[in-house]
Amino acid sequence: MVDKLKVKLIEKQDPDVNKDASFYWKKCLSLIKEQVKPITYNTWFSPIVPLQIENKTLIVQVPTQFFWEWIEEHYHSILIKSVQNVLGTDAKISFVVKEEVENEKSPIHFVEIKNNGTNGKKENLPPIESNLNPRYQFSNFIQGEGNQLARATGLAISENPGETSFNPFFVYGGVGLGKTHLIQAIGNRIKEKFPDKRVLYISSDDFTRKFVDAIQNNQANEFQNFYRTLDVLIIDDIQFLSGKEKTQDLFFHIFNNLHQSRKQIILSSDKPPKELKGLDDRLISRFKWGLQADIQPPDFETRVAILNSKAQEFGMNLSPQLIEFISTNITSNIRELEGCLIKMLATATISSKEIDMELTKKIVKEIASDKKISLGIDDITKIVCEFLSLPENKIREKTRKKEIVFARQIAMYLSKEYTSNSLKTIGLYFGGKDHSTVIHAYNQITKNLESDIHLQEIIEKLRSKIEMVI
Ligand code: ADP
Ligand code: MG
Numbered sequence: 001m002v003d004k005l006k007v008k009l010i011e012k013q014d015p016d017v018n019k020d021a022s023f024y025w026k027k028c029l030s031l032i033k034e035q036v037k038p039i040t041y042n043t044w045f046s047p048i049v050p051l052q053i054e055n056k057t058l059i060v061q062v063p064t065q066f067f068w069e070w071i072e073e074h075y076h077s078i079l080i081k082s083v084q085n086v087l088g089t090d091a092k093i094s095f096v097v098k099e100e101v102e103n104e105k106s107p108i109h110f111v112e113i114k115n116n117g118t119n120g121k122k123e124n125l126p127p128i129e130s131n132l133n134p135r136y137q138f139s140n141f142i143q144g145e146g147n148q149l150a151r152a153t154g155l156a157i158s159e160n161p162g163e164t165s166f167n168p169f170f171v172y173g174g175v176g177l178g179k180t181h182l183i184q185a186i187g188n189r190i191k192e193k194f195p196d197k198r199v200l201y202i203s204s205d206d207f208t209r210k211f212v213d214a215i216q217n218n219q220a221n222e223f224q225n226f227y228r229t230l231d232v233l234i235i236d237d238i239q240f241l242s243g244k245e246k247t248q249d250l251f252f253h254i255f256n257n258l259h260q261s262r263k264q265i266i267l268s269s270d271k272p273p274k275e276l277k278g279l280d281d282r283l284i285s286r287f288k289w290g291l292q293a294d295i296q297p298p299d300f301e302t303r304v305a306i307l308n309s310k311a312q313e314f315g316m317n318l319s320p321q322l323i324e325f326i327s328t329n330i331t332s333n334i335r336e337l338e339g340c341l342i343k344m345l346a347t348a349t350i351s352s353k354e355i356d357m358e359l360t361k362k363i364v365k366e367i368a369s370d371k372k373i374s375l376g377i378d379d380i381t382k383i384v385c386e387f388l389s390l391p392e393n394k395i396r397e398k399t400r401k402k403e404i405v406f407a408r409q410i411a412m413y414l415s416k417e418y419t420s421n422s423l424k425t426i427g428l429y430f431g432g433k434d435h436s437t438v439i440h441a442y443n444q445i446t447k448n449l450e451s452d453i454h455l456q457e458i459i460e461k462l463r464s465k466i467e468m469v470i
Contacts, residue, residue: 020052021060022050024053024058024087025058027086028083029045029082031081032045032075032078032082033045036078044070044071044074047062047063048060048061048062048071049061056088056090056091057091057093058087058093059093059096060095061097062095062096062098063098064098065097069282072095072256072260080093125198125229128198128200128230130187130199130200131201132184132201133184134188136180136182136188137189138151138155138189140313141185142298142305142306144299144301144305144306145302146295146296146298146299146302147178147182149293150182150293153169153291154182154183157190158186158193161231161232161263162232162262165291166291167259167262167265168255168259168264168265168267168286168287168289168290169186169264169267169291169293170268170269170272170273170293171266171268171269171292172268172271172294173270174270174332175270175333177295177298177333178295178334179236179268180236180268182268183201183267186234186266187232187234190264194231198230199230199232200232200234202234202235202236203236203240204236204238205237207241207247207251208240211223211246211250215246220250228254231263232266233258233263233264233266235265235266235267236268237269237270238267238268238276238279239269239271239276242276242278243278243425243428245280248283249280251283252280252282255286256286259286259289272292277425277428278425278428297331297333300327300328303337306334306337306338307341308323310341314341316341316355321357322355322356322357325357325360325361326340329364329368330364336367340367343363344359344360375418375419376419376421377411377415377419377425377426378429380415380418380419383466384411384414385411388410390403390407395408395411395430395431397431398431411430412426412430412437412441412442413442413445413459414462415429416438423435423439445459
């Protein structure tokens with residue numbers, strides 16, 4: 001489809017069609033002019049060149065990819081509204097990037113802004129493996145206060161993928177709270193209701209790995225093109241794209257393309273967009289376009305309901321007392337609730353014992369004791385700042401003030417020791433420092449610890465505070 005348009009545009013510039021396009025574009029411009037500042041108008045609208053109108057689509061040319069991205073991000077609704085005002089509510093606008101037309105090597109870039117549903121024909125596309133686990137359904141996703149909004153939004157999206165304002169849908173929350181379950185349940189429901197839709201679930205790590213493979217095999221374009229054929233793209237744990245600039249860049253383009261074509265994008269993360277570190281601002285701002293919903297740890301009643309449902313699934317017959325005991329003692333994580341039941345079942349089977357209170361207590365205790373809370377850089381920073389009586393936000397400031405540099409070096413040192421984050425991530429956290437700064441901080445503290453008794457004392461106290469949390 002794109003190639004055909006390219007040929008038409010380059011070889012068959014019909015002057016009448018062009019005149020039409022200019023006529024209507026002028027009308028659009030006069031509407032736009034009323035809504036934006038003159039400087040904005042001159043910078044972002046005057047350079048747009050109308051090319052032609054085809055099937056109620058106004059095709060215009062913009063100078064660069066960046067230009068397109070900018071107007072698409074900032075003036076999307078003004079543009080589409082003015083075009084539809086002039087050409088009717090089913091009108092669309094498409095962009096051609098000038099530098100790509102001139103540069104024969106790179107493919108022409110066509111992006112449509114349109115306001116109505118169906119995009120492109122896909123009869124010839126082979127079906128894809130969705131990668132969804134059939135275990136994750138809405139029917140076994142227990143509703144509770146902590147996941148109510150996320151679940152309801154997920155259901156609404158399943159009815160109308162790409163057509164709600166929840167695009168992208170960004171689900172965030174701590175580990176083991178049901179993010180993967182929910183986003184896969186949406187995928188499964190969509191496949192059930194719309195079997196023809198091309199739905200793909202992928203973790204961001206897999207996405208990165210496959211992209212790297214594609215580059216190595218000279219198939220980066222094919223890779224990108226494949227993603228553009230999807231109707232629903234679900235990416236799990238998007239926080240792991242942190243620091244991976246090339247992958248982010250690719251994802252940015254895929255995101256734009258799908259979003260423009262009203263395809264559904266669903267993302268999960270351990271943090272809300274604004275707290276994601278090491279992710280391109282352009283991506284973060286896009287993550288905020290649709291709906292962000294968090295999943296909070298389940299309350300007591302929800303934990304009981306989840307345990308009852310899982311016990312039934314596993315064929316276990318547990319008394320209300322046992323369920324209550326587990327719900328009271330395992331509180332923060334649904335994966336652990338499930339793990340507890342599995343462990344109980346396994347232990348009872350292996351040792352041919354009854355599942356009673358004694359066995360339950362033993363297993364709950366084991367789970368509580370080998371629970372390693374994973375400590376984040378933010379937890380460490382909090383502990384350090386509290387101890388040194390420094391407001392937390394100061395530590396990321398660009399300053400050479402002695403006490404701030406000191407606190408930052410300590411926080412970097414302890415983050416390297418106690419978390420599994422890379423030096424790069426640690427650096428990013430502390431105001432975009434690079435990894436050599438982190439190494440320097442680490443070496444500096446290590447060296448000073450040899451002779452500085454005051455520092456030894458501070459580090460020792462901090463260690464005991466941190467270890468209390470772990
Ligand atoms: P996350 O992706 O947030 O780390 P998961 O989706 O992997 O968490 O959930 C962990 C486990 O808990 C999974 O086995 C999942 O099925 C189960 N689970 C999570 N939330 C619920 C829920 N609301 N109802 C039933 N099971 C749940
Ligand atoms: Mg998950």
